[in-house]
């Protein structure tokens with residue numbers, strides 16, 4: 001609630017009905033000075049007196065019209081079925097013809113119909129409303145001026161509502177701290193029937209049904225937390241709910257019928273012992289509540305990403321010890337995608353439980369795939385086959401994950417249903433034409449926002465035809481997207497890349513038994529085969545390990561062992577570049593796990609030197625440049641990177657954002673359209689901005705090992721997209737990085 005009182009918004013506010021809601025509204029309006037006079041109306045004079053004694057109202061009347069005389073705003077806080085009579089009386093009184101009338105009833109259709117009957121039309125001053133707030137307590141004595149703070153108030157204006165009246169009522173609610181939303185009357189009643197009325201009906205019904213049975217005493221004696229949680233709302237006011245069900249009959253019946261069908265399906269599954277069906281319902285339901293609030297708030301899957309985090313990296317830390325970084329992000333995404341499209345059950349260990357990979361799981365759950373986990377890196381995917389995906393119930397929200405959006409677009413292009421892909425603010429700025437254009441060449445129908453930005457609307461039911469595509473940029477996401485579309489395209493689909501990019505898609509397709517031809521820089525796939533479920537152990541992510549490779553390399557006396565890291569040759573550019581700079585890196589215990597090479601990587605401190613980064617290594621280290629720039633800043637001499645314009649379209653413009661931060665630390669930097677020139681030298685400290693890019697935040701954390709002063713890294717919460725336990729591992733090695741909650 002705002003602290004300072006602003007000028008009154010209106011003259012006289014009359015609140016009719018001094019129960020909890022009415023009295024709380026009156027109290028908040030009075031305390032905030034929103035009007036010059038607050039008049040209370042209640043048929044019970046003792047309630048009125050109590051309200052005045054408590055300072056909830058300025059004066060009171062027991063007669064409706066007396067209390068409403070001269071009112072600028074009338075707030076009806078009476079039971080849903082009582083509003084009709086009051087509206088009739090108000091309509092008959094010429095004094096109220098210009099008054100703004102609003103209410104707090106839980107059903108809006110019945111209120112609007114009553115107003116229409118009373119006034120002969122819907123008056124322009126009528127602004128129906130419904131605050132989604134309440135309390136276990138009731139009556140005027142429970143009046144709480146903060147009851148509506150940070151709660152939603154839904155206003156349901158009608159076609160003739162005067163915009164000035166709507167604005168006045170909206171502002172009254174806003175000033176008492178509520179979040180105002182506008183909605184159509186019918187839509188409100190349907191949504192509330194599903195989210196509020198149906199659960200109350202079920203809770204009342206279940207408790208009563210159990211209470212009527214012979215064994216009721218035993219049932220209630222052994223009723224534990226689950227029963228109590230589920231039926232808590234059965235203790236609500238019976239009269240109020242009686243009114244609500246009688247007033248919102250059609251919408252409640254509609255929701256009840258849908259639920260009845262779903263309940264019958266559950267019954268059927270129990271009858272038939274259909275564990276797969278039950279698992280589907282339970283795994284989806286478990287995450288659904290969280291998922292939908294995520295989408296509504298456009299916020300993250302992981303709660304740690306909901307607030308701004310500032311990483312505070314203190315100088316003077318060390319880098320010593322053995323650690324295992326989380327699973328590879330690229331591979332984790334692909335296990336879900338291919339596992340979902342396979343026949344049979346795919347089991348995965350070492351899955352990255354980071355924001356981006358969770359977004360991919362949710363996307364496939366939205367399309368009807370049953371996915372268990374992740375629990376400690378283990379995921380079980382019940383594949384539906386290439387043609388078993390179902391239309392998602394709404395837009396698929398993929399958060400920050402470019403890989404999910406681009407690869408999924410390839411799969412969706414070949415489905416019989418329409419789908420929409422949306423993402424967070426950062427992803428919504430990233431280019432999608434690089435996949436949309438070649439997919440269109442294959443026959444896909446895709447709509448994008450301006451300049452090929454998300455959201456993507458992908459029309460189903462198109463006939464795709466295989467193409468050969470000469471990729472203009474070195475992008476594994478584009479290559480993978482087209483190969484996945486190729487699973488659904490007539491004939492063969494091939495992609496030639498201008499430089500080698502990560503080949504996890506090709507490898508994993510083969511791991512799922514799908515033939516893929518690779519010839520020099522061209523990879524080719526033909527439709528008509530199937531994917532068969534398999535087991536996958538995801539290796540540690542070399543892109544995450546890279547932060548500690550640099551940390552150890554720039555720290556005198558450091559010795560770090562990174563265990564079980566994926567060293568697929570299309571990902572090891574960072575090792576080659578660091579070695580060229582003079583790093584002391586040894587690759588030990590090389591083995592092959594699930595078609596991917598894995599090793600333990602030992603890195604010791606050394607004096608790095610500046611180099612010209614060989615252009616052929618750029619795509620092989622594309623995600624590691626932010627931290628390589630830190631290595632360059634700590635090296636003797638000049639490091640030059642060219643041919644890396646792709647860095648400008650990652651989670652942020654990684655060239656400019658890194659350059660800004662490095663300059664703050666006192667490093668000499670010059671940016672180029674396709675790269676950067678960095679002169680090594682001493683680093684100070686200061687405030688830098690990660691712009692919501694996980695790799696920038698982690699890179700500047702590493703810089704603290706050589707910084708003279710603390711580095712505060714704003715916007716670091718996105719580290720959870722790829723490396724949720726980054727801070728713990730930093731601490732384990734002796735680095736001094738902690739997180740503060742920002743604004």
Ligand code: S3P
Nearest residue numbers: 330403474475476477478622623
């Ligand atoms: C990825 C490919 C790369 C990389 C991204 C993951 C993948 O993107 O930067 O983090 O999993 O295919 P581009 O294909 O855009 O280079």
